[in-house]
Amino acid sequence: MDAYHTGEWSNDAIASGRQKYLSPSLATFTAYQRPLVLKRGEGQYVWDSEGNRYLDCLAQNLCISVGYAHKAVNEAVMAQMAQIQHVTTMYYHDKPVAFAERLLGKFPEEDWVIHFVNSGAEAIDIATLVARLYTGNHDILTLRSAYHGMHFGTMSATGLALCHQPLPASPGFVQVANPDQYRGIFGKGVEPYVAEIANTVDTATPGRIAGMIIEPIQGYGGVIPMPAGYMKHAAQTVRAAGGLLIADEVQTGFGRTGKGFWGFEAHDVTPDIVVMSKGIGNGFPLAATVMRRDIAASMAERKFFNTYGSNPMACAAGLAVLDVIESEGLQDNAARVGALFEAGMRRVAEKYAAIGDVRGSGLMLGLEFVSDRAEKAPDDAKADAVQEGLRERGVIVGRSGRFKNVLRINPPLCVDENDAAFFENALDDTLTSLTH
Numbered sequence: 188m189d190a191y192h193t194g195e196w197s198n199d200a201i202a203s204g205r206q207k208y209l210s211p212s213l214a215t216f217t218a219y220q221r222p223l224v225l226k227r228g229e230g231q232y233v234w235d236s237e238g239n240r241y242l243d244c245l246a247q248n249l250c251i252s253v254g255y256a257h258k259a260v261n262e263a264v265m266a267q268m269a270q271i272q273h274v275t276t277m278y279y280h281d282k283p284v285a286f287a288e289r290l291l292g293k294f295p296e297e298d299w300v301i302h303f304v305n306s307g308a309e310a311i312d313i314a315t316l317v318a319r320l321y322t323g324n325h326d327i328l329t330l331r332s333a334y335h336g337m338h339f340g341t342m343s344a345t346g347l348a349l350c351h352q353p354l355p356a357s358p359g360f361v362q363v364a365n366p367d368q369y370r371g372i373f374g375k376g377v378e379p380y381v382a383e384i385a386n387t388v389d390t391a392t393p394g395r396i397a398g399m400i401i402e403p404i405q406g407y408g409g410v411i412p413m414p415a416g417y418m419k420h421a422a423q424t425v426r427a428a429g430g431l432l433i434a435d436e437v438q439t440g441f442g443r444t445g446k447g448f449w450g451f452e453a454h455d456v457t458p459d460i461v462v463m464s465k466g467i468g469n470g471f472p473l474a475a476t477v478m479r480r481d482i483a484a485s486m487a488e489r490k491f492f493n494t495y496g497s498n499p500m501a502c503a504a505g506l507a508v509l510d511v512i513e514s515e516g517l518q519d520n521a522a523r524v525g526a527l528f529e530a531g532m533r534r535v536a537e538k539y540a541a542i543g544d545v546r547g548s549g550l551m552l553g554l555e556f557v558s559d560r561a562e563k564a565p566d567d568a569k570a571d572a573v574q575e576g577l578r579e580r581g582v583i584v585g586r587s588g589r590f591k592n593v594l595r596i597n598p599p600l601c602v603d604e605n606d607a608a609f610f611e612n613a614l615d616d617t618l619t620s621l622t623h
């Protein structure tokens with residue numbers, strides 16, 4: 188019998204079994220040269236099959252918000268599972284209602300409603316559908332380097348070639364220059380990027396649009412924060428063209444940026460639609476599209492059903508996540524400990540010219556590697572080597588960006604000052620070993 192059947196956790200057996208039985212499409216996104224087989228998680232740490240502990244600064248792509256195996260979340264889910272594990276949306280249940288009420292309490296005063304689904308791409312899909320129905324327009328603007336998912340529609344919304352299958356894209360998505368303050372095509376500043384939105388509406392659309400999707404900090408695009416003023420002015424331009432502002436808070440929501448419960452709160456703007464996932468369920472498949480009631484109503488003319496949306500176990504997890512973020516002060520922790528991580532990264536950046544930029548907010552941080560600081564030549568080989576070196580020193584980070592040269596540091600929100608110091612030492616040590 189194969190080792191993965193006996194529970195012996197042979198890494199080779201798992202790797203060859205994955206290659207044999209799982210689709211080759213999964214092999215397009217693996218983290219390390221040598222497979223990392225994870226066995227257990229607790230708080231901000233994971234243990235691999237050989238018993239090595241890692242500080243997880245990727246948190247399963249930011250899904251683990253309040254910490255692995257959090258007792259309150261696990262107990263809430265287990266209690267719900269013991270009662271009834273699934274109730275589809277054609278029946279009624281208390282958990283989606285209770286969770287929606289609590290979640291909407293995190294929004295500025297408006298008549299909001301929630302549509303629960305299972306993944307970020309689905310939630311983006313609902314947002315684009317409803318924006319089109321409500322406005323009567325079709326085109327949706329997105330930004331270069333944006334990441335909104337990889338399903339057929341969302342693939343077209345995503346601004347990274349790596350994520351586009353070579354097929355005619357889903358129609359009605361138009362890309363706009365990204366206000367990247369480090370390597371954006373108009374350099375620093377906000378005005379030229381806002382003007383580019385109006386130019387795009389005037390040239391690439393019928394002059395009326397359904398909306399624009401913006402991540403307050405682009406995540407997989409390379410941790411690129413929207414500069415102050417951009418979202419607000421983008422919203423004005425988009426609304427003038429008949430469209431809606433859609434905030435993609437899949438990564439920035441749930442207190443991660445430390446500046447607000449939602450990323451948009453730092454931008455003096457209230458979106459018309461907000462998409463969320465990942466941290467919402469601490470790893471449970473759960474996502475949501477929050478929108479004003481009048482906008483959502485435009486989807487009510489026809490039937491809509493998806494089998495697992497509003498699953499009560501997922502909603503129980505979501506409720507518990509909100510409790511934990513509040514009771515453990517995790518948004519403040521993200522601000523406080525995130526500042527320690529960032530300060531450590533800046534100290535290391537002073538020592539090594541390979542780090543071209545340190546950026547982000549709270550516990551959504553990025554380190555951009557370059558082979559020449561003045562030229563800003565992307566150095567994905569260095570980013571790769573640092574990611575591997577950090578693994579050897581017990582730290583997991585992600586790699587992202589158009590040039591794959593940005594390391595993402597997005598640990599669970601429960602990290603502390605010891606973790607920040609551990610990370611700084613590991614980064615420093617890795618860069619020393621690569622330099623000498």
Ligand SMILES: Cc1ncc(COP(=O)(O)O)c(C=O)c1O
Pocket residue numbers: 248305306307308309311334335336337402406407435436437438464
């Ligand atoms: C900002 C953002 N939007 C949407 C998505 C798509 O989410 P999912 O992978 O659950 O489809 C992601 C996933 O990484 C994301 O980071």
